[in-house]
Amino acid sequence: MNAIEQAFSASINTMDPDQVNASLDSQKRWPIHKDTALCSNIMSTIQAPEGSLSIQESTIPDAGSGLFIKRDLAEGELIFTSVPLVLCAEVGQGMEACDFCFQQRRRVFHPVEDRFLQPGEVLPPLHICNGCRMYQYCSKSCWQRAWDTGHLYECGLLAGASTDVETRTLYRLLILMRKKVLLAQQVKALARLEHEVANFERRTKKSWPRIISIAREARERTKSELSIGEILMLYGIIRCNSLPVDQTYRNAPLGNALDFGGALINHCCDPNVVIVFNSTQVQVRALRKLKAGEELLHCYRDIAYDFTFRNPRIAARYQFRCQCDRCREESDRHYKEAKNESDVLPLILSTQAALFDIIDVSKKQAFVTPTAFNVELQLGKVNHILKTGYAGGPWPNNLEPLPTVLKALAALCERQGDLINSIKIRIKALAFTKWRKGLPWSEDLIDFVLSLSTLTMFPSHPSLRDPSLPKHKEFQDIFIGHLHTLHGILLNFYGPQGRTTGIVHTFLQQEKGSYNGPVPGTRAFRRRFKASQENVLKWAGVDEGLWTVE
Ligand SMILES: [Zn+2]
Ligand SMILES: [Zn+2]
Ligand SMILES: [Zn+2]
Structure with missing residues (x-):
């Protein structure tokens, strides 16, 4: 084991000094906020006004440490920026991310020039790396810079590797440790983030053998000298703490970023910050006025959707059940409003699934043969589903994914050239x-x-x-x-x-x-x-x- 791997290994196995004499079972990892040296180490990775942030015990039960603001902020004010420890692009069919600069290529804006895309404008294709045939770059110079900053170490190890972005983030971190590209300070801080491995094992019984084989394969490919257990914890750290790069609710994210500042912001479905990416830089801003002493909270995913969809997805990904006020209100609403008292949730979930099918079909159609799709027919189908879809009663207009279905149909209408109808449906959706x-x-x-x-x-x-x-x-x-x-x-x-x-x-x-x-x-x-x-x-x-x- 080299010095960097040793630093990681020692730090990941650090126990809470208050509990060293307790029985082994109850020994907890040392929480970040109790370790002042670690806190100042992490704070040094964040660009924020001196003394404006602090790491303390989270206000959310069982959430460990959290990030707190120490001054009043206006809506929209910049809280901090940072550059993630590691970024990893999504790859594979339809994925259009440069693994070096992460410019957004699939939205309505030109990736480099400051303007909207023209209707029908086609961007030059990305260059794929000739070595691994895995990562893509927007130019030769992006490839060169990616190569010089670490891709040279991993390129030859990726033949037949998984396309899953978290697995590749794991390879990348292990290789950067093996090659001593990361600093001891960085890996020590990394090792102390939440990993939830015990929960993963308990809750993902079926997929657990697959997760172990991911760790084994990672160890073999990267020649890491960390133990399988330590690699599993690192994988858990990646899953629990990564930010999706430039996530938009209608597109898959461009990649995965592990950022200390981002990792310390806990989840709430009614967040008070917004996190955006400017190329590879993370920017965190106040989503509303903030008072000194408030904990910064961010919604990890699916913010626009209802509890019935959002809550289980967050639980599956991050290994906790959100119990915020919004989750409670949205879930209570169903029991209050839906007619059929006993089977409310399963009935709602089945309508929800039927509506998501329509979204999928119309999104696919929009890019294949939009004209072959009869929007009126689909609207009729939607209305039919809605009539009794809410546990026997009518589906509420403002309950997702209905507005999202209408947006998908409006987009399809627009591609068919029926602008008036598209605007009409979109107004309804909004x-x-x-x-x-x-x-x-x-x-x-x-x-x-x-x-x-x-x-x-x-x-x-x-x-x-x-x-x-x-x-x-x-x-x-x-x-x-x-x-x-x-x-x-x-x-x-x-x-x-x-x-x-x-x-x-x-x-x-x-x-x-x-x-x-x-x-x-x-x-x-x-x-x-x-x-x-x-x-x-x-x-x-x-x-x-x-x-x-x-
Ligand atoms: Zn690029
Ligand atoms: Zn390569
Ligand atoms: Zn919630």
Whole structure:
């Protein structure tokens, strides 16, 4: 074992000094917040104003240590930035991430130039590494820099390796330790993160042999001298603490990042921070006003979905059952509102599964042969499912995944060239959306303003002549209004320097220039916006109270 592996091994087996005399069974690992040297070591990896953060015992039961803010913060204020210890790109079919720079390639923005993609614009393909045929890069220079910073050690060991991103993150960490690329300080801190291996073993009985074989294979491939037990713990650390790189609710993440700051932020389904990636840098901002002394909380996944979907997915991935207020409220609602008292949850879950099937089918169709798909037929199917889908009663409009189904069908309509119908369905979807906070909502608004901009660009569009439609001016009002709101939201998520904010800012300035109404943000504009929004909602068949904007 080399010095780095030894440092990891010693640190992962460190016990709580308060419990050294207790029986072996109850010996707990030394919590991070009790180890001041470790805390300052971890804090040195985070870029934040001096003394603005501290590591303390979490306010969430059994969550170990957490990260706390020590000053008051305004909504959108930057809390800290950091560069993850290790990043690992998703690979395989349809995955489009550069394993060096992690520029987003699948959204509506150009990956490098500060602009929206043109409709139908095709990006140059990624280069695949000739050695491993596994990792992809956006340019020769990204490949070269990845090679020099560690890929040279792993490239030859990856033949036939798993495409699973956590397994490859494990290989990467073991190799970086073997080659002494990581520092002793870093691996000591890494070893002390939560690993939940005991829970993994207990709860994942069926897949446990597979997890052991992952550790064995990792040991063989990387020639690591850590024990299988230690490698299992490292694998647990990766699973429990990684951040998905640039996760958006409609796309799979670009990769996996292990970051000390991110790892210390505990989960809550109603979070108070938002985590975004700027290329490979992690940025954490306040999602609302924060008071000094509050614990920073982040929703690990599926934030826009209901308890019935989100809670079990988090439990399976992170080995804990979330018991936050939002989880409790959402679960109570089903028992209160659904008719059939006894089998409420199984009945809801089966409707939910049927709705997710429709989302899958329409997403696939949108990229294969969108025109071969009958949206009206699907809407009919959805309505049929909804009638008695809520344990015998009607499925509530604002209960996911219904709004998401409508968004998928709206996207499909748009690809079929039926812009008017697409906007109509999308308005319904957004009016039904319950979780209008965080990244998913900003993406909803991006999709919405982009389709509105296509419509308002052509005042003489033949379909706009239909007298039952809202007026062109009304579409323009809501377009400018929502674009203005979107810009404000993005400022809070990405800051004024953020690329996404910049692209939308330029777009807003341009559109404001050609808009004949009052200035967005003024009272006169709000009055006009409100009237137009109500009219457009009415046209879409939605109660105008469902989507009011401040
Ligand atoms: Zn790149
Ligand atoms: Zn390679
Ligand atoms: Zn929760």
